[in-house]
Amino acid sequence: MDFSFSEEQEAVRELADRIFTDLSTQERLREMETGDDQERFDRRLWAELASAGLLGISLPEDVGGAGLGFLETGLLAEAAGRTAAYVPVVETLAGAAAAIAEHGTDAQRQRWLPGVVSGDTVVTTALVELGGTPRVPATVAEASGDGWTLTGVKACVPSGTVADAFVVPARVEPDGVAVFVVEADADGVSVERQTANNGKPEGLVTFSGTSVGPDALLGAPGDGPAVVDWLVRRSTAALALVQAGAAAASMALLAEYTKTREQFGKPIATFQAVGQRAADAYVDAEAIRLTAWQAAWRLDQGLPADKEIDVAKFWAADGGQRVVHAAVHLHGGVGVDREYPLHRFFLNTKHVELTLGGATEHLLHLGAALAAEPA
Secondary structure (H helix, E strand, O other): OOOOOHHHHHHHHHHHHHHHHOOOOOOHHHHHHHHHOOOOOOHHHHHHHHOOOOOOOOOOHHHHOOOHHHHHHHHHHHHHHHHHOOOOOHHHHHHHHHHHHHHHHHHHHHHHHHHHHOOOOOEEEEEEEEOOOOOOOOOEEEEOOOOEEEEEEEEEEEOOOOOOEEEEEEEOOOOOEEEEEEOOOOOOEEEEEOOOOOOEEEEEEEEEEEOOOOEEEEOOOHHHHHHHHHHHHHHHHHHHHHHHHHHHHHHHHHHHHHHHHHEEOOOOOHHHHHHHHHHHHHHHHHHHHHHHHHHHHHOOOOOOOHHHHHHHHHHHHHHHHHHHHHHHHHHHHHOOOOOHHHHHHHHHHHHHHHHOOHHHHHHHHHHHHHHHHOO
């Protein structure tokens, strides 16, 4: 069996790597972190990705995209993780825009997706709640005339402060779920900035009796649970690929530092304890990469992937922490210097771990799935 990328996918990888590496430099990241603009959204990089045709790489051709698959989106996610870029690859490309392309009406696709392809529109997913879960939301949607009224609060909405629209799961009494595309400037929508552990702004989005028309419903009536599952699976797999990129970058910094840092007249990479710790971290980094791409491939092929996604997110959360901790420890004092690029990967790894469930939650999912299988 051939596990290599196709020639077309390698071209996408090379193009994405070049753009992310050239534009998401340490100097640029530092400029965004210390400047007056607190958006933490690299619009210059986003525009360059749009100009190269990468923002629409997996979106349909009738909205200006290239019509490719989830693997191509995954290549962008991995590149974003490797460069700690401030762009909404997961929430926009893997999540909200892809969901509109897959489940939306022609009118919804034409309303939102051409702007995503051009880089002018940001759509994001509002999946996290205080007191609810993506699949069992606390936000309520009530029928109102031929439309709906939404009431509730979504927390930690990625890119929530810059988004033009939110993809919002909501509970329909008594026990249904529906998903809506809600414009950010709709009446009754307010966004409060939240700062994540890695410094990125997220949104606390409140819907106070927000009225939306029937054209805001994503998917047919009754499709809500399937749409939410679709969103969660792809967002989780994309997060694992972001972590694969971050782990690879951390290992590259670790390898270079231990080769050049000398103690007792020798590079510390030649010390047995250092080599063993680095080797363990390399094994973890490879496990993160391989399990993430396995999950992405199964999604791309339309195969059942729930167990593979749980495995990938477990490794991203659990193995990711071991990789960045080993990298920090082997760097010594340099590892805790906030001017050194490793600190971004450390913080981003924690953010990935906590987003859409940590290691324990995904092990529980996996255990339940295995227990349900016939002996």
